[in-house]
Structure formats: structure tokens, C-alpha cells
Amino acid sequence: MKTFVSLFLSSAAFGIVIAVIYWISSRDSTGTLLLGLMATGLTFAAGYAILAEREANLDGDSKTVRNADVAGEDLGIYTSSSAYPILMALAVLTFLVGAVWSPFILFTGLLAILLILWRLGAESNRT
């Protein structure tokens, strides 16, 4: 996790530095805003990484842990099939096509997205 934190911290620092240099050298507000937004996003990610790192205790971070040491550890449940992902993609397509051509199709797509999210949540809680 330490590498994770340093990666996001250095990326955020890079984003801030490059945004400042860009503003000084160009006085262009569009590009500076884009770089500033990027730096802000990275700063949030770095902040989250710092908070997450305090509670993290990953076997993958230990150089010396052996497989036998963690035998029987719960790795979580990984579903191997679900119909909702492909249905969700179709619903998103319907929604976007509706945004171009028909409010009716748009609301049908939106309804389908919400319905699938609800069912997906239920399925996710079960498995």
C-alpha cells in the first residue's frame, strides 16, 4: 500500500506543478483549468490512498509471508455469471439513443438502468 500512496502522491504533486508551470508560461485559462482539474482529482485520490493505507494489511505487501501462513483465508466470493452486465449495456445504449432521437426511448432506457441497478444490488448481496 505504501507504493500505492506514493504513486498517487507523486502524481498529484506532478499535476499541481505542471498546472502552475503551464499557467506561468501560457496564461491560457482552458488548459490550466484542465490540468487543475486533473491535479485536484489526483489529490483526492492521494488523500483517499493515505486514509486507506492506515487500515490496510495486505498479504501481497509482505515480502516474507508464505502461502501456508494464509491458508484457509477468505478471499471473498467471485461470481462466475450474471445476466445483468449485458442487460445494463443494452439499457445504456437505449438511454443514449433516446437522448438523440426520442424522449420516450430515453426514459425507457433510464428506467431499465435503474431497474437493473436495483436487481444487480440484490444479486450482489446474495453472492
Added chain:
Amino acid sequence: MISWLTTTDHKRIGILYIVWTGLFFAIAGILAMLIRTQLARPDMTFLSPHAYDQVFTLHGTAMIFLFVAPFGLGLANFLIPLQIGAPDMAFPRLNATSLWLFVFGGLTVLSGALAAGGAASAGWTAYAPLSEIQISAGAGQDLWIVGLLMVSVSSILTAINIVTTVFLLRAPGMTMWRIPIFSWEMIATSLLILMAFPPLATVLAMLLIDRHLGGQFFDPQHGGNPILYQHLFWFFGHPEVYVMILPYFGVVTEIIAVFSRKPVFGYVELVLSAFAIAGLSMGVWAHHMFTTGAVANGFFAGMSFLIAVPTGVKFFNWIGTMWKGSIEFATPMLFAIGFLLNFLIGGITGVMVASPPIDFHVHDSYFLVSHFHYVLGGGSLFAIFGALFFWFPKIFGVKLDERMGKWCFWLMFVGFNATFFPMHFMGIEGMPRRVYTYPALGDLPWLNMVATVGAAIMALAVIVFLVNVVVSSLAREHVGDDPWGGYTLEWATTSPPPEFNFTSLPPIRSERPVFDLHHPEIFEQPAS
């Protein structure tokens, strides 16, 4: 069939990505052949100007958004959990959602060809006002926007999944500084996607609002600004180039190390250079806009030159890995070496066009077409074929025929260079890109004929590859779980791997756990 449509297994999803990107590549390749046929001789009328515009638009869109970039994500889907010793990706359902968003998005883009008025014809960049409804009124442009919105959302979701998987699901002992270079390159790629694709989704949504909801973001008559489109598009567009190349840096690194029988030379430097490239690539977007006169050319030229430094580090490390190695010229290695040679040419011309005076001279000419094809065709495409030959035994349990593989490589290498090298000279002689014909002046007629013959040779190489896949799959010669003597964890499991990947994991004590497994003497203490 149903089980493939509803699968959330990362390996099946990876295979589906590879198959779908292969289909999109075939379509984009056929479109490329149409372009080269039209340009084989001056004043050809094989395609009308409007049809030509649609063909090159769909060719570029399909190659970039539907083949080169998503193939890397598909390969990552298959490989990353195996390389880090995880049972699956962190979010399997999200992973499947990403796949189908990509597939339906791609089909939506291409379906524009069936629309009244034809497919999108504003180029893969879809610059406003060319892509605005006043000029591109047909449904084809709308379908292009909708499709790419889905593809961009798909990429963002995949990037979230990759980063989470690598950070949180590593096997015991698989510290960050032991994960394979390919997985590292995919982290850098994913971070780039997370930073660059939201602006793409934004600009596409703005374009859609302009076209259908009365927006005027890019209309100067109502206070809008077309340069804003270019800023937003290229803030995505240049990092996208690295989204299309960083995964393949990882691929060639893995291949070169295995076939040189040496550990990767400069592991840490290779990782750091990937992040240096990713970071710098976020600050070079407007080198595509030098000729607008609306950007700080000096800043963007300087940043673009800087990217050559970490890229040079990578070349140094690849050569260092091969240096004094016991090199085996198997097909994956040939493609990796082809990658190095072609990408070097693309990289050098990249440094040239990063210089504004040169860019002003060759902007929007065939010199540019040659440059980016050397990067993405000579670079990424060669690495993709290298990856297919290298990991085919792991994915399908079948090794592709080496003799046909070598034919495929040489045909592709000769065909590729015959197609794209002459384009440097066409560009210098003033042939503009995206124009359906050209006059019979200077060297243009024979250079174009050479390029068209080269494209046909490349097509033949792809046919040889497909025949190889069919013949080798029918022969089903069992080659074991690790036919190449691989180093990374995917070679420790069966071919193809079982559900949830591993029945047992070897100890992970370096970045080459499978090599360590075969050479336990390395870790034995010398007798004192």
C-alpha cells in the same frame, strides 16, 4: 452460448475482448484496403469523395477505439489476475459490463454505415464545426458519438477495475515491486485512462448537446469556440496514444526477457519510465494544435521533447535485457524486435514533429500519417501479434505453428514498411491526408503504388495468421503449461487455466516466481 453472454470470469471476458477487437480489426483492415485501392493511382474513382471520407473516418475510429486500445485492456483482463495470483478481477460484474458497453458501443459506431446519409465522415477527431449538425447532419455522426460515449465509459470502468485488482488482490508475497512489468504498464495505462477519458466523454456529450439540444459550445457566432473542442479532444487524444502503446511496452518487455533467457534489465527504471511517460503525456496535448496559433507552442514542444527521455530509457533497458542473452528467435521475439525497429522510426519522427517549425511544414500531410502508423501499427500492432503468439498457448492450450508464424512476421514486416515508409516522402512532397485523390505530380504516383502493394502484403500476413489459428487449433498439439519457459505467474498454472486460476501457488520471492520455482538452488543458503 448463453454462458459466454453472461460470463463474469475474467479469462472468458479477456477472450471475448480479443475476439471482438479482432473482428473490429478485420473491418478496419478492409476499410484500409479500400483507402489504398482508391489511392493506388492518381485520379481514381473507385470511391466517391463522400464515401472516402466515411471510410477513413471509420478506419481510424475502429483502429484506435475498437482495436488497439481495447485489445490491451482485453489482454490485461486475461493476464493481470493470473500474473498477480488473484482468482479474478476485483469487480467481476463491472468487468462484464465494461465488455458489453465496449461491444455495443463499437457496433453502434459502425452501424452508422447503414444510416441514411452514411456513416460519420468528420475524421476520427470529429472536429467541430465539421461534426456539427449544420455540416454533418446525418444519423451516422450521432451514432458515432453515442457509440464512443459507451466505449469511453467502458474504458473508465475497466481502468478502475485494473487499478483496484492490482493494488488489493495480489497473492501473498507478490509485493508491488515484484509484479510483472506488463501489470505495471497496465496501472500506468489505467491512471491515464482515468485522467484522459472523462474529457472525451465530456466533449462528446457537449457535441451531442450542440447537435440536438440547442447548445452552442463550439459555435463562434453564438459565443462558442471551436478551439475549445480541440483542447478537450486532445487532452484526451494524446494520452490516448500512450493508452495504446504502454500496454505493449509491457508485452515486449515480457517477451524479450523470456526469449533472451535473462531477467528484465532495469526493472525499476522500466516501471518509473512508464509513469514518467504517462505523466508527461498529460502535458503535451496541444502539440496537435501548433498551427492554430492559439496555444503556447514553446511549452508543448518542450514537454513533447521530454517524453523522448523515458522512452529512450525503455529502449536502453530492452537492449540491456537482450545484451549477452541466449536469444531465441521464436515468432513472439521476432514481433518484439519488429516492434523495436518500427517504433524507433515512429519515435524519431515524433520528436521531429514535436518541433513547431517542422510541424508547420508537415502538418496534416502524409508525413504525419506515416509517423503515427509507425507508432501504432509498427509499434502496437506488432506487439499485439507478438502477444497473440506468446500467450496463445496459455489462453487456448494450443501453440501456434512456428513456421507459419515466421511467414506471418516477415510478410507483415515487409508489407508494413513498404506501405508506410514511402508516406514520409509523400508528405514532404506535399500530399495532404484525408483527401480522396491526388495529382500525377513528382514521385506521388509510384510511391502510392508501392504503399498499396505493401498494404496487400500486410493483408496476406493477416490471412496467414488466421490460417495458422485454424490449422493449429485443429491439430491441437499439446505443448504443456509453459512452452516458452516463462517467468511470470501465469505460466505456473494449467493451459488454459482453471476457474479461479490456481489450484496452488508457488512461493513468490522475486519478480520471476516461475523461474525461481524451476531453480530452487538460487534460494538455498551456501554451506558454511
